Amino acid sequence: MTQPIQRVSSGAPWEAQVGYCRAMQVGDQIHVSGTAPVDAQGQVVSADGYTQAHRCLEIIQAALQDLGTDTHAVVRTRMFVTDITQWQQFSQAHQEFFGAHPPVTTMVQVSALIDPAMLIEIEADAVVPADSAAILDAQDCRDMTDIRDAIDHLDAQVIALLGQRFEYVKAAAKFKTDAHSVQAPERLKKMLAQRRQWAENAGLEPDVIEQLYCNLVQYFINAELDHWRSSQ
């Protein structure tokens, strides 16, 4: 059975030049390239070790989020630094990102990075649940029974995950202060944009997925409002 592959880019100037992607998911494994502390224009963000490490990790986190996961899935990081005496500054940023789910890590001093202003470059590996392992790849299905078995298996997982999501939405009610905060329109706007991006990464039509989420979240908002009102 072939492993599904997905790639994401962060738009760093070297990606096209060198021929690599920011992150790549192969089955349940995610590999994030060595990530430098640059802004959207490719400029090094600061001369400070903490800020540089923080920026590398922000870019890594965004790549993981584009793949539908986050820093909690990271199992290994490697920090390549040009001045090991600043290890505490680099470590502080690493601790902030991973403290709750610490991966294994390595920090080594190297003689130089691609730009002399860079003090650090970080790479990461993550592992995500391989739930699709029980079904045949679409191209390996021999008949409609294989196809429908796979579709049923996937839909059962999707619905089980929605049930799990519902638990979090209900639990959110106890942190809400009024009806407006239950509806959280700014969060909803951001969420929809992110899900459009995930849809595109997965080869799906963003408008369709946005509509699906609008319907779904409206249902969740109503349930959360009921919970919130009954707790007042």
Ligand SMILES: O=C(O)C(=O)C[C@]1(C(=O)O)C=C[C@@H](O)C=C1
């Ligand atoms: O994030 C929140 O504040 C939630 O209450 C959760 C949730 C959701 O279903 O994801 C529900 C209602 C809001 O419109 C935004 C998001």
